[in-house]
Amino acid sequence: MPDVITIDGPSASGKSSVARRVAAGLGLPYVSSGLIYRGVTYQVGRYGVDPQDEAAILHLLSHHPIQLVPLPEGNRMLAEGQDVTAHMHTLEIDQAVSAVARHPEVRAYVYRSLRALQPPFVVEGRDMGSTVFPDAALKFYLTAAPEVRARRRVGERDADYATVLADLLRRDAADAKQIPPAPDAIIIDTSAMGLEEVVNTILERIRTRTP
Numbered sequence: 781m782p783d784v785i786t787i788d789g790p791s792a793s794g795k796s797s798v799a800r801r802v803a804a805g806l807g808l809p810y811v812s813s814g815l816i817y818r819g820v821t822y823q824v825g826r827y828g829v830d831p832q833d834e835a836a837i838l839h840l841l842s843h844h845p846i847q848l849v850p851l852p853e854g855n856r857m858l859a860e861g862q863d864v865t866a867h868m869h870t871l872e873i874d875q876a877v878s879a880v881a882r883h884p885e886v887r888a889y890v891y892r893s894l895r896a897l898q899p900p901f902v903v904e905g906r907d908m909g910s911t912v913f914p915d916a917a918l919k920f921y922l923t924a925a926p927e928v929r930a931r932r933r934v935g936e937r938d939a940d941y942a943t944v945l946a947d948l949l950r951r952d953a954a955d956a957k958q959i960p961p962a963p964d965a966i967i968i969d970t971s972a973m974g975l976e977e978v979v980n981t982i983l984e985r986i987r988t989r990t991p
């Protein structure tokens with residue numbers, strides 16, 4: 781069993797849902813890197829820090845820490861010990877997170893958090909296979925047409941389809957630097973695949989891989 785399995789892809793490509801199920805199928809924890817960026821963004825908004833001010837964001841985190849808690853049923857985000865997971869997946873955080881996540885020192889903070897976790901685990905995000913865990917034995921990259929992804933996401937946000945599609949396209953562009961797949965990633969277009977089909981495809985690839 782590989783130490784780290786990475787599942788990357790753009791917004792609403794299915795990373796979290798697939799990673800959670802793949803990890804459960806393998807009896808491993810699953811880790812959401814995006815939730816850490818969302819947690820940072822939540823604290824930035826809560827304390828009124830300028831999202832353009834990288835030093836101020838790092839100073840904030842040193843005094844008002846966040847912590848990702850990977851659990852089989854889903855990751856929890858703690859801010860100063862309080863569970864704030866319920867506040868992570870909102871249009872407001874969607875609209876602010878890319879500006880926070882683009883700072884090199886914020887990314888380094890997240891990378892340190894992820895690399896401190898004890899393998900084995902399944903980890904999902906944008907650049908897990910390309911940057912954070914380049915030596916991961918198995919890397920997957922999920923894609924889907926923007927319209928398909930927006931249709932999936934619209935049920936999860938208090939916004940209409942047009943708003944969700946526009947924000948998804950904006951975020952794809954804003955995340956462009958970290959979005960490209962690792963050269964050795966197995967790319968899966970999930971546009972015409974059901975969730976269970978994607979999960980089974982990945983589990984099959986893992987189970988039949990040459991040691």
Ligand SMILES: Nc1ncnc2c1ncn2[C@@H]1O[C@H](COP(=O)(O)OP(=O)(O)O)[C@@H](O)[C@H]1O
Nearest residue numbers: 791792793794795796797798932970973974975
């Ligand atoms: N292949 C799929 N077919 C149908 N729905 C899917 C598929 N993959 C994910 N979903 C659903 O789309 C929504 C967004 O998926 P999610 O895993 O949150 O994406 P991401 O983590 O990439 O943003 C969720 O409601 C999820 O259940």
Ligand SMILES: Nc1ccn([C@@H]2O[C@H](COP(=O)(O)OP(=O)(O)O)[C@@H](O)[C@H]2O)c(=O)n1
Nearest residue numbers: 790791792813814817877878881905906907
């Ligand atoms: N590995 C990652 C994961 C997320 N992110 C940033 O964090 C944001 C939220 O990531 P997410 O995975 O929670 O978002 P969704 O793909 O679920 O919509 C992304 O839009 C990126 O700006 C990143 O830069 N690198």
